[in-house]
Amino acid sequence: MAGFGFSIVATDVKARAGTIRTPRGEIRTPAFMPVGTAATVKAMLPESVRATGADILLGNTYHLMLRPGAERIDRLGGLHRFMNWDRPILTDSGGFQVMSLSGLRKLTERGVTFRSHIDGSRHELTPERSMEIQRLLGSDIAMCFDECPALPADRDRIAASMALSMRWAARSRDAFGDRPGHALFGIQQGGLDRDLRAQSAEALTAIGFDGYAVGGLAVGEGQQAMFDVLDFAPSMLPADRPRYLMGVGKPDDIVGAVARGIDMMDCVLPSRSGRTGQAFTPRGVVNIKNARHADDPRPLDETCDCPACQSYSRAYLHHVFRAQEMISGMLLTWHNLRYYQRLMEGMRTAIAAGTFAGWQDDFHATRALGDIEPL
Amino acid sequence: MAGFGFSIVATDVKARAGTIRTPRGEIRTPAFMPVGTAATVKAMLPESVRATGADILLGNTYHLMLRPGAERIDRLGGLHRFMNWDRPILTDSGGFQVMSLSGLRKLTERGVTFRSHIDGSRHELTPERSMEIQRLLGSDIAMCFDECPALPADRDRIAASMALSMRWAARSRDAFGDRPGHALFGIQQGGLDRDLRAQSAEALTAIGFDGYAVGGLAVGEGQQAMFDVLDFAPSMLPADRPRYLMGVGKPDDIVGAVARGIDMMDCVLPSRSGRTGQAFTPRGVVNIKNARHADDPRPLDETCDCPACQSYSRAYLHHVFRAQEMISGMLLTWHNLRYYQRLMEGMRTAIAAGTFAGWQDDFHATRALGDIEPL
Numbered sequence: 158m159a160g161f162g163f164s165i166v167a168t169d170v171k172a173r174a175g176t177i178r179t180p181r182g183e184i185r186t187p188a189f190m191p192v193g194t195a196a197t198v199k200a201m202l203p204e205s206v207r208a209t210g211a212d213i214l215l216g217n218t219y220h221l222m223l224r225p226g227a228e229r230i231d232r233l234g235g236l237h238r239f240m241n242w243d244r245p246i247l248t249d250s251g252g253f254q255v256m257s258l259s260g261l262r263k264l265t266e267r268g269v270t271f272r273s274h275i276d277g278s279r280h281e282l283t284p285e286r287s288m289e290i291q292r293l294l295g296s297d298i299a300m301c302f303d304e305c306p307a308l309p310a311d312r313d314r315i316a317a318s319m320a321l322s323m324r325w326a327a328r329s330r331d332a333f334g335d336r337p338g339h340a341l342f343g344i345q346q347g348g349l350d351r352d353l354r355a356q357s358a359e360a361l362t363a364i365g366f367d368g369y370a371v372g373g374l375a376v377g378e379g380q381q382a383m384f385d386v387l388d389f390a391p392s393m394l395p396a397d398r399p400r401y402l403m404g405v406g407k408p409d410d411i412v413g414a415v416a417r418g419i420d421m422m423d424c425v426l427p428s429r430s431g432r433t434g435q436a437f438t439p440r441g442v443v444n445i446k447n448a449r450h451a452d453d454p455r456p457l458d459e460t461c462d463c464p465a466c467q468s469y470s471r472a473y474l475h476h477v478f479r480a481q482e483m484i485s486g487m488l489l490t491w492h493n494l495r496y497y498q499r500l501m502e503g504m505r506t507a508i509a510a511g512t513f514a515g516w517q518d519d520f521h522a523t524r525a526l527g528d529i530e531p532l
Numbered sequence: 533m534a535g536f537g538f539s540i541v542a543t544d545v546k547a548r549a550g551t552i553r554t555p556r557g558e559i560r561t562p563a564f565m566p567v568g569t570a571a572t573v574k575a576m577l578p579e580s581v582r583a584t585g586a587d588i589l590l591g592n593t594y595h596l597m598l599r600p601g602a603e604r605i606d607r608l609g610g611l612h613r614f615m616n617w618d619r620p621i622l623t624d625s626g627g628f629q630v631m632s633l634s635g636l637r638k639l640t641e642r643g644v645t646f647r648s649h650i651d652g653s654r655h656e657l658t659p660e661r662s663m664e665i666q667r668l669l670g671s672d673i674a675m676c677f678d679e680c681p682a683l684p685a686d687r688d689r690i691a692a693s694m695a696l697s698m699r700w701a702a703r704s705r706d707a708f709g710d711r712p713g714h715a716l717f718g719i720q721q722g723g724l725d726r727d728l729r730a731q732s733a734e735a736l737t738a739i740g741f742d743g744y745a746v747g748g749l750a751v752g753e754g755q756q757a758m759f760d761v762l763d764f765a766p767s768m769l770p771a772d773r774p775r776y777l778m779g780v781g782k783p784d785d786i787v788g789a790v791a792r793g794i795d796m797m798d799c800v801l802p803s804r805s806g807r808t809g810q811a812f813t814p815r816g817v818v819n820i821k822n823a824r825h826a827d828d829p830r831p832l833d834e835t836c837d838c839p840a841c842q843s844y845s846r847a848y849l850h851h852v853f854r855a856q857e858m859i860s861g862m863l864l865t866w867h868n869l870r871y872y873q874r875l876m877e878g879m880r881t882a883i884a885a886g887t888f889a890g891w892q893d894d895f896h897a898t899r900a901l902g903d904i905e906p907l
Contacts, residue, residue: 197852197859202839225826225851233829233847241843451600454608464577468616472608476600477572483858484572 160338161297161367163399163420167509171391171418174508177368177399179297180338181237182244184212186399187415187504189497190247190423195220196230196240199428200486201494203242209463209491210498213297214242215423218251218290219258222280223273227293235295247423248296249403250287250329250344252303253372264304266321284328288341292333298340300370301329308348308378315348322346322372323360330364340367342401345394348373349386358393368399371419375404384413391418408437408500412520415504416513427497431490434478436465438496439523443471445489449531450475459529463495464488535713536672536742538774538795542884546766546793549883552743552774554672555713556612557619559587561774562790562879564872565622565798570595571605571615574803575861576869578617584838584866585873588672589617590798593626593665594633597655598648602668610670622798623671624778625662625704625719627678628747639679641696659703663716667708673715675745676704683723683753690723697721697747698735705739715742717776720769723748724761733768743774746794750779759788766793783812783875787895790879791888802872806865809853811840813871814898818846820864824906825850834904838870839863 165175177184191198194217198206259271268283287302303322333341343361347353374383391400401421402414436443438458453471465488477485507516540550552559566573569592573581634646643658662677678697708716718736722728749758776796777789811818813833828846840863852860882891
């Protein structure tokens, strides 16, 4: 598709390093996408998100259609201008969050009707309306409208849901049309079942998309089950297109996914954890609320170049968390997003150098050390 | 005092423009000091506070002594390093906030015992302990420990309180000692009474301070009563030292105070208002929650150079306020602090040019216009 492209610059076993080109800028892969649900990455200014190294944000169709509304954002010049982020934005289809957040849903072949979790108002999402909303938002990478059953579910339920999602994928493709510089990704479903995953991949490839997501994971199945699926599912998808694992995850989930051929991920974990006082470091998660930090003059993570680590002590971060000051969420979110981007940078460099196996060993060995010794 | 000084560069009727020199940097006067109560200006990073034009912050002795504790901050290298602000800090004495925030107080000649509003623990503040805490914090400008009765109060109560504060001022001066590069300010009391104000000024001047605050105002007496006192009180204080009006105020309070010879002010209003969706503009206060902003593509204040006004629409600010996103408080606080600093810059320029009367006319005429017309 004109203006949108993907090139792989290095592979290391199954891991890939590459570049997605869009008219709004390049996305270095493997890429982690911070989540800007309601037209803001919580507790961050967009220039700070960019400073962490993010090339692309994720926006949530479900939240934005309800508030402030897709037509309103379109009138105001689109989501990029509205939220002051001029680089690429990927939007989800709204399907997953209708299922997880809204009340009183009704699912038919046509789509889903539901009530807003904000004000109870009635809304409908169909493949056609989801594509229209994502167009109104101005998203650079749109996602097919799909249905994702919660796991565990029986095979018939998963098969029927997958088949519906594939029919919706075809309708999404038709509704999206030809929009130079904008991409549409299909979403593979099929739960943990290899045959259903293969059928889904075949159906999506026959339709033809600019990229492919592995959907229906990170919904409670556990890391091992997810990795088991990722051992076979990505390779069913076209090798020359980006592969996106939706809603993942913890740092070790991300490393394991990249090792299995995933190119893109998103998760609220770094920002949400930042607001609740959990900080990611190479040596594991630090709970800044813990009293042992109260007098600690050392930085949260001495290897980190973020403002929280460069200019503040653990004692300060502990104090402002305890005092419920906004700067606590601001600094820890910045730190966590920077940690995630450093993780991606480390993997991209290692894949390019052909040293990804050793990098993974170091990653796990450093985590095994645990946090620094108390003073 | 070595390393600390004040020079007046221009006067216009009673208004003064000048510079306070400290080892940590110059303070341009008239100066507005943002309030960093608990070692943070709420919703702001310190580099952003500096970017608004602030030369000095105010820290609250009462809050910091209770959490994280003055001795702890000292062990961690002092308040500047703790909160990552290397420019001047003025600390209050704790006296006012003990009276307004703590529970179960007992006032004696020696000082005040009270219970923490945070955890109910028992504490004591005396002139000597207040000076010690302000030294442990590393404040550049310390304030005398004083007592301030709520208004209205009868003359005997105000006279007795003022006399106690003057005895405490002498003890504060003795306890502060000689600390090159650090300043101690006395605080004039006496309520609305001219004779008591004169007695207080005389007592303070006899002790000798690096600067003088007009205390005991902005405690419910109303703007006109405050201005009536400011018509005579500042001129009772030494003309060659900075004059500080504590806890003031709204923009028109500040302009009126500068017109009456005040050099320094502080207030939580711009930051607190920012968190509740109130934005200050030259044309008055804008309530961003109002539905009329929902589709408004215009900036909050087209004359403002802050990030909120340069990069976002009223529609966006309305949306993120309604969605209770942290960026709402972050952007509106930045805007309000920048508005206050622009106000001070405008007054300093006008005083230097000898055009302050005309500047005041413009200030009031612009406010009378009201907010921009709805779309």
